[in-house]
Amino acid sequence: MALDDAALDTLFRNARTVWDFTDEPVTDEVLQALYDLVKLGPTSANCSPARFVFVRTPEAKEKLKPALSAGNIEKTMAAPLTVIIAQDAQFYLKLPELFPAVDAKSWFSGNPDLAEDTAFRNATLQGGYFILAARALGLACGPMSGFDKKKVEGAFFAKSGWKANFLINLGYAKPAAETAPRLPKLGFEEATLFV
Amino acid sequence: MALDDAALDTLFRNARTVWDFTDEPVTDEVLQALYDLVKLGPTSANCSPARFVFVRTPEAKEKLKPALSAGNIEKTMAAPLTVIIAQDAQFYLKLPELFPAVDAKSWFSGNPDLAEDTAFRNATLQGGYFILAARALGLACGPMSGFDKKKVEGAFFAKSGWKANFLINLGYAKPAAETAPRLPKLGFEEATLFV
Numbered sequence: 001m002a003l004d005d006a007a008l009d010t011l012f013r014n015a016r017t018v019w020d021f022t023d024e025p026v027t028d029e030v031l032q033a034l035y036d037l038v039k040l041g042p043t044s045a046n047c048s049p050a051r052f053v054f055v056r057t058p059e060a061k062e063k064l065k066p067a068l069s070a071g072n073i074e075k076t077m078a079a080p081l082t083v084i085i086a087q088d089a090q091f092y093l094k095l096p097e098l099f100p101a102v103d104a105k106s107w108f109s110g111n112p113d114l115a116e117d118t119a120f121r122n123a124t125l126q127g128g129y130f131i132l133a134a135r136a137l138g139l140a141c142g143p144m145s146g147f148d149k150k151k152v153e154g155a156f157f158a159k160s161g162w163k164a165n166f167l168i169n170l171g172y173a174k175p176a177a178e179t180a181p182r183l184p185k186l187g188f189e190e191a192t193l194f195v
Numbered sequence: 196m197a198l199d200d201a202a203l204d205t206l207f208r209n210a211r212t213v214w215d216f217t218d219e220p221v222t223d224e225v226l227q228a229l230y231d232l233v234k235l236g237p238t239s240a241n242c243s244p245a246r247f248v249f250v251r252t253p254e255a256k257e258k259l260k261p262a263l264s265a266g267n268i269e270k271t272m273a274a275p276l277t278v279i280i281a282q283d284a285q286f287y288l289k290l291p292e293l294f295p296a297v298d299a300k301s302w303f304s305g306n307p308d309l310a311e312d313t314a315f316r317n318a319t320l321q322g323g324y325f326i327l328a329a330r331a332l333g334l335a336c337g338p339m340s341g342f343d344k345k346k347v348e349g350a351f352f353a354k355s356g357w358k359a360n361f362l363i364n365l366g367y368a369k370p371a372a373e374t375a376p377r378l379p380k381l382g383f384e385e386a387t388l389f390v
Contacts, residue, residue, distance in 0.1 A: 002333035007202045011331065012235045012324075032383050039380040040207045042326065044340040044361075046378040052387045060390045098379060118340070121319050121361065128323025129207075131237065136206065138197035145239040145313070156390055166239075166316065183241040184293060185234040188227050192247045195255045195351055 011135050016182070018140035019075040021171030026056070026081045026139070034133055041129035043122040045107075046098045049091035050126035051162050053084035063155050069146030072167075079142065079169035084152060085130065086162040087123035089115065123165050134170060142169035206330050211377070213335035214270040216366030221251070221276045221334070229328055236324035238317040240302075241293045244286035245321035246357050248279035258350050264341030267362075274337065274364035279347060280325065281357040282318035284310065318360050329365060337364035 003011075031054060039048065055064050061077055064084075068076055076082050092108035092115060108115040131141045144167040152164040198206075226249060234243065250259050256272055259279075263271055271277050287303035287310060303310040326336045339362040347359040 001205055003198075003202050003205060003331040007198050008232065008331060010196055010198060012232045012328065015235070017237050031387070035383050035387055037203065037207045039386065040210070041323070042212050042336070042338055044338075046380075048381050048386065050386065054387065054389045056389065063390070094381065094385075098381070120315065121340070124316050124319040125323040125326075128236070128320040129327065131320075132324065132327050133207065136198040136203060141237070143237050143239075145316070185241075186243050186289065186293070188230050190289075191234065191243065191245065192226070192230055192249065194249045194251065195258070 007136075011132055015135050016140075017142055018171075018173045019079075019142050019169065020174050021078070021080055021140065021169070022174050024080065024172045026170055030137065030139070034130070034137055034139070037133040037136070038126060038129045041126060041133075043125060044118060045095065045104045047091055047095060047104075047118060047122055048098055048126070049087040049119040050123035050130075050165075051086040051088050051160075052130065053086055053156060053162075055082040055084060056080070064152070067148045067151035067155065069144075069148075072144050072146045075142065076144070076167070076169055080171035081169075083130070083168040083170055084156065085123065085127040085165045085168060086157065087119040087165055088160070088162050089119060090161065091115075091119050119163070120165070127166060127168075131168065134168075138172070139170055140173035143167070144169070202331075206327055210330050211335075212337055213366075213368045214274075214337050214364065215369050216273070216275055216335065216364070217369050219275065219367045221365055225332065225334070229325070229332055229334070232328040232331070233321060233324045236321060236328075238320060239313060240290065240299045242286055242290060242299070242313060242317055243293055243321070244282040244314040245318035245325075245360075246281040246283050246355075247325065248281055248351060248357075250277040250279060251275070259347070262343045262346035262350060264339075264343075267339050267341045270337065271339070271362070271364055275366035276364075278325070278363040278365055279351065280318065280322040280360045280363065281352065282314040282360055283355070283357050284314060285356065286310075286314050314358070315360070322361060322363075326363065329363075333367070334365055335368035338362065339364070
């Protein structure tokens with residue numbers, strides 16, 4: 001059942017944050033296949049709060065541009081597609097459908113702090129699944145936190161009330177794509193603890 | 196470069212949240228191999244805020260028990276190992292080592308809201324990488340949000356100040372492990388948006 005070394009290389013060891021993509025577009029079919037994997041990743045009570053917003057047209061990119069940190073503008077405008085990983089603050093309205101066994105909606109409907117915490121945690125998990133599922137399908141990701149959330153929400157989510165979490169530039173890496181250098185990582189003893 | 200169907204099945208399609216594990220222990224060697232994959236997943240400015248706390252001995256399990264929601268006690272006590280996915284609130288003190296190119300520490304040292312948001316987002320992403328990396332190594336996960344964070348922090352993190360994010364029961368699934376039923380998922384049109 002375990003994956004072979006080539007698959008682990010694709011997902012983790014050889015995978016890198018990529019900023020330099022080919023011109024190959026990310027098609028609707030690929031995005032559907034990607035979502036069909038991502039949606040299967042576990043979330044608390046199957047709450048599935050993430051919303052994946054695809055910024056692909058030049059017009060949509062221009063609308064995103066004023067929200068980007070200076071260092072993220074050029075690479076985002078050049079990427080085939082940028083995904084806004086967002087969360088639906090009212091995700092719990094779908095719980096009667098997603099988790100029919102109990103009245104999970106009531107856990108959140110009168111508890112905005114728990115709802116916000118749950119939406120943020122689980123949409124972020126789904127964002128993590130998105131990055132690894134994209135790599136599994138041969139795509140490359142350039143995730144970014146450097147942007148103005150309020151501007152993104154004002155530009156795209158004024159009606160839906162969705163919250164912006166992070167961004168991912170998405171496409172196919174050039175054979176010799178420019179990648180950020182592999183930075184040092186915390187050792188096992190620094191990042192883990194046996195209690 | 197894309198993974199084959201068998202690997203996608205292991206990671207996503209056939210993977211399930213598991214509560215019923217074999218008695219096979221999760222060894223230190225396996226945890227090291229798992230961490231060596233997880234640490235490679237991308238985080239913002241390589242900030243790597245997650246801390247992975249391994250609750251494996253009966254004594255440590257007893258210490259965790261009072262923090263668990265009623266529905267999570269029995270399965271957690273029976274699991275070979277429980278991981279507390281935590282974050283170091285002072286993760287930014289390691290940025291001079293992890294991201295030496297710029298003074299990233301100063302982005303966070305005077306901005307507790309940004310530090311908390313960044314720690315939560317990136318540790319959660321690392322928790323997502325942990326779940327998929329565990330599956331990639333043939334392990335099975337039972338992630339849980341149903342516990343009292345303050346009690347976990349009081350029991351385990353009084354000195355370190357780490358924050359509890361979520362829990363994962365970890366082990367090897369029984370051949371016919373009891374799994375939660377596959378619940379309905381949001382359709383592509385519900386969870387995605389082209390702008």
